[in-house]
Amino acid sequence: MPELPEVETTCRGIAPHIVGRTVREAIVREPRLRWPVPAKLNLLMSGARFLSVSRRAKYCLLATERGTLMVHLGMSGSLRIMPADTPPLFHDHIDVVLDDGRCLRYHDPRRFGSFHWLESLQHPLLDHLGPEPLSDTFNGAYLYERSRGRRIPVKQFIMDGKVGGGVGNIYANEALFMAGIHPARGAGRIAAARYEQLANTIKQVLGDAIEQGGTTLRDFVGGDGSPGYFAQQLRVYGRDGQPCRVCQTQLKEIRQGGRSTVLCPQCQR
């Protein structure tokens, strides 16, 4: 479910409700996520006060004065604010109960997400992440330089977390279409000017999606439980067989690295 815009939407949605609040307790109903949830999460977090909410790639970083809760939503995770006495549903794995009678509830059917407790802002999972796609260091020159000698298809190149922190499948498809680049083209065989284009379309599509509250395909909801509205604006993702919005050519689907790629054979070269 969640790509970078959905994670950003989640962070923005929950921040006003948790910053300044103190944790009453952490309730772990199901610790078997992508990595085991720390057994002593409740001990670590009880009494800690939230200072800020930020994001690195697709990780939410919930900082307290004592340490930082690092949450990944995986494929199907969501974090929502609700009254602490709301009966938990199936797959509501974790509650971080706040001092105002509400809680931050983590729901994740597939359990590909994760909870880590960081004493500092260092963690092996964060160490090798590339620059934030929305930052200035993620630009055409950077992509061009990083891609030299790479034979991997450009779509898989831009989705590599070591290249750019958190460009996911939907937005990789969209950005490549907007830049007119064929997703299967070798990353090392794309000119600097086209990477300039691509860096710009990546920023544009991520920024637009954030403004729309993310993309809700099946089940994504932001911190307040509302869906995102970017799905209506998707140009290629999920539109296999339908006409290109630009040239009317029938969009085609291919598979890359086990993921679905949709492209316009006319507009993308």
Added chain:
DNA sequence: ATGACAACCTGTGGGC
């Protein structure tokens, strides 16, 4: 170092 691929897990939708 690079790239191909399996693995993790549950739910859903399509085809038969």
Added chain:
DNA sequence: TGCCCACAGGTTGTCA
């Protein structure tokens, strides 16, 4: 209607 398979927004680890 029911069953089985393929596939779904992500990432890591392993192997050649």
